[in-house]
Amino acid sequence: MRMFRLFGALAAAVALAACGSAPQLSPEAARGQGIAKDNGCLACHQSGTVAPDWSGLADSEVLLENGSTVIADDVFLRRSITEPGADIVAGYTVSMPENDLTEDEIDAVIAFIREGA
Numbered sequence: 001m002r003m004f005r006l007f008g009a010l011a012a013a014v015a016l017a018a019c020g021s022a023p024q025l026s027p028e029a030a031r032g033q034g035i036a037k038d039n040g041c042l043a044c045h046q047s048g049t050v051a052p053d054w055s056g057l058a059d060s061e062v063l064l065e066n067g068s069t070v071i072a073d074d075v076f077l078r079r080s081i082t083e084p085g086a087d088i089v090a091g092y093t094v095s096m097p098e099n100d101l102t103e104d105e106i107d108a109v110i111a112f113i114r115e116g117a
Contacts, residue, residue, distance in 0.1 A: 025112070025115050025116050026111065026115060028107070028108050028111040029108070029111040029112045029114070029115040029116060030112075031108045031111075031112075032105075032107075032108035032109040032110065032111045032112030032113070033112045033116075033117075035108055035109055036109050036112055036117075039099060041109070044094070045117070046117075050092070050094050051089075051092055051094060051096060052089045052092060054112075054117030055117055057072050057077075057113060057117070058072055058073075058077070058113050058114040059071060059072060060072050062076070062089055063090040063091075064087050064088060064089060064090055065088040065090050066088075067090075074110055077110050078106055078110065081099065081101065081106050081109065081110075082106065084096035084097070084098060084099075
């Protein structure tokens, strides 16, 4: 009986640990995570206090400073990266700096935003 309790407790601990683990990223998204980290993007986009948090952003409805709303699809995400001042998200006044990411790097960052930012 004691062995079953021990096994049950161990199984429960493993199950709980698995629930809290980070999602497995595709190689492209993992590369995008590295690019975002190396370029300082995560310093502002992880907390949501300085810039919009990327967690759950992909395909969500976003309220812009001008009162309109957009869907954060790949077109919006790409434009936000390549033209940081084009669509200002409501509630954020800090201007995102220009960047020199390549199209390939932008694709990888978008994959990261979609999969697990």
